[in-house]
Amino acid sequence: MFDPALETLPPEQVSAHQWRRFRAMARDLLASNPFVRAKWRAAGVRSVDDLVGWDDFRRLPHTRKDEFVEDQAAHPPFGSNLTYPLERYVRVHQTSGTSGQPIRWLETSESWEWWARCWGFVLRGAGVEPADRVFFPFSFGLFIGFWAGFEGARALGALAIPGGGQDSATRLAWMQALGATVLVCTPSYALHLIEVARERGQDSAKGCVRVTVHAGEPGASIPPVRARIEAGWGARAYDHAGMTEVGAYGYECAEQAGLHVNESEFIAEVIDPATGGPARDGELVLTNLGRVGSPVIRYRTGDRARVASAPCACGRTFVRLEGGILGRLDDMLIVRGVNVFPAAIEGVVRRFPAVDEFQIEVFRDGELDEVRVVVELEDTAGVRPVQEALRQALGIRLEVAAVPPRSLPRYELKARRVVRRAPRG
Numbered sequence: 001m002f003d004p005a006l007e008t009l010p011p012e013q014v015s016a017h018q019w020r021r022f023r024a025m026a027r028d029l030l031a032s033n034p035f036v037r038a039k040w041r042a043a044g045v046r047s048v049d050d051l052v053g054w055d056d057f058r059r060l061p062h063t064r065k066d067e068f069v070e071d072q073a074a075h076p077p078f079g080s081n082l083t084y085p086l087e088r089y090v091r092v093h094q095t096s097g098t099s100g101q102p103i104r105w106l107e108t109s110e111s112w113e114w115w116a117r118c119w120g121f122v123l124r125g126a127g128v129e130p131a132d133r134v135f136f137p138f139s140f141g142l143f144i145g146f147w148a149g150f151e152g153a154r155a156l157g158a159l160a161i162p163g164g165g166q167d168s169a170t171r172l173a174w175m176q177a178l179g180a181t182v183l184v185c186t187p188s189y190a191l192h193l194i195e196v197a198r199e200r201g202q203d204s205a206k207g208c209v210r211v212t213v214h215a216g217e218p219g220a221s222i223p224p225v226r227a228r229i230e231a232g233w234g235a236r237a238y239d240h241a242g243m244t245e246v247g248a249y250g251y252e253c254a255e256q257a258g259l260h261v262n263e264s265e266f267i268a269e270v271i272d273p274a275t276g277g278p279a280r281d282g283e284l285v286l287t288n289l290g291r292v293g294s295p296v297i298r299y300r301t302g303d304r305a306r307v308a309s310a311p312c313a314c315g316r317t318f319v320r321l322e323g324g325i326l327g328r329l330d331d332m333l334i335v336r337g338v339n340v341f342p343a344a345i346e347g348v349v350r351r352f353p354a355v356d357e358f359q360i361e362v363f364r365d366g367e368l369d370e371v372r373v374v375v376e377l378e379d380t381a382g383v384r385p386v387q388e389a390l391r392q393a394l395g396i397r398l399e400v401a402a403v404p405p406r407s408l409p410r411y412e413l414k415a416r417r418v419v420r421r422a423p424r425g
Helices: 011-032 032-043 054-059 064-074 111-127 148-157 170-180 187-199 225-232 342-349 380-394
Strands: 089-093 104-108 131-136 159-162 182-185 211-215 236-243 247-251 259-261 265-271 281-288 299-306 333-335 338-340 358-365 368-376 399-403 419-421
Touching: 011 032, 011 054, 011 225, 032 358, 089 111, 089 259, 104 182, 111 148, 111 236, 111 247, 131 148, 131 170, 148 159, 148 182, 148 247, 170 187, 182 187, 187 225, 211 358, 225 236, 225 368, 236 259, 247 265, 247 281, 265 299, 265 342, 342 368, 342 380, 368 380, 380 399
Parallel strands: 131 159, 131 182, 182 211, 211 236, 333 368, 358 419, 368 399
Antiparallel strands: 089 104, 236 247, 247 259, 265 281, 281 299, 333 338, 358 368
16 A cells, blocks of 8 residues: 555545645635635625535535536636636646547646645556556647656656657667556557567567556446456556546555545545435546645545445545446447447447457437447458447347457557448438
C-alpha cells in the first residue's frame, strides 16, 4: 500500500477525514473562487458555517462539464474556477476532447504535487516499487494523459522513462534497451505494441515488463481485454481511472477485483442519472479534496459505475467499483429497444484471438440505433462465431462485417471505436 494508515481506516474515520478536508477547502473557495462562490450562493450557501454536516454537502449543486465549457467561453482562456491569482499557477493542461469541447485546467505547485501523490496510490496498488523502470509511451502534449503518472513514478522513487516523440517500433526498442519493467499506457496502445512486436518477429511476453498500468479507456477491467494484454506482455495488467478535471481517483490492488476510489483525496457518490438520488449502480459523482486552486465539487463524470457490497480481500476499506468504469452513459446505444454499451461489445470481440482490432459503426434509425461491428479478420469464416457470441451475450443479433488486417485505425491515446455513420438508405 502507498499509505496503509489511510487505506485501511474504518469507514467512519474516512468520512471524518474527508469532512475536515472539505471544510478547510470550502473556506478558501467561498473566499476567493468566483465560479464556486456563485454556484453555492445560488444554492443558499454563503459561509462555511452553512456547511455543518453531510446533509448540507448533499444539498450542494452538482457540477457538469458543460458549465466549465461555458465558463471558459465567457472568461477566456481559463475560466473563473480559479481560487488564486494566475501567478500562483505553474502548469496548464486540457481535456482530450473525445466527449466534446476541450477544457483547460491550471495547476499550482501544490496541486501538481497532489497529482503525484494520487498516482503514488495507483502505482503502489499495482505493485510498482522504487527499483522499477517505468516506461511512458505518451506524446506529452497539452492533454494531461500520463504527465502526472510520470511525476508519480518519480515521487515513488522509480526510474521514469519518457517515450514521447517516438514511433511504436522505436519505443519497443527503447523498452528493451533500458530494461523497462513497467508499461503505463492506454489498453488499446498496449495491444497495438503487442501487434508491432509480433510483426517484427519479437515476443513482447519475453521482455522485462512485469506490470502494465492502464487508463483512458475501460478496457483493462474487461476480462478478455485484460487477459489479452497479460498474455501478450507476460505481465499483470492493472486498471486505473482519472480525469483531467478531477484527478487520478481510482486504482486496482493485487486482488484485481475492481477499482478502489482513493477516498483520502476524493469524495465519491453514485447516483441515479435520471433522479439524482443515491444508487448502487449509476453515474459516478466526484469531489476532489487536494486541488484547491481549481476544484470540482460534486462533479457528474458521465461514467457508469457499480459500488461493490463486500469488502476487498486486500484489506483496503476504500469504496470499490465492481468491474471498474463500466462505460460512458452518453455512449450507451439503444439497439431495437435493448441498452448496449460499447464496453460490452469489446468484452465479446476480445475473446477471439484472430481479431486484432474492431470498430462499432452506428446508424441512426429514428430514435433508435442500428449497429454494425467491423472486425479485422483474415478469414471471413470467423464472422459467424463473433456474431453468435454477441447474440448470446447481448440478447440481440448485430451485423458483423470483416475487413482486412491492419485496415482499422490504431490509437496511442483514447481509442475512438464508436463511429457514427449517416442513416443507411
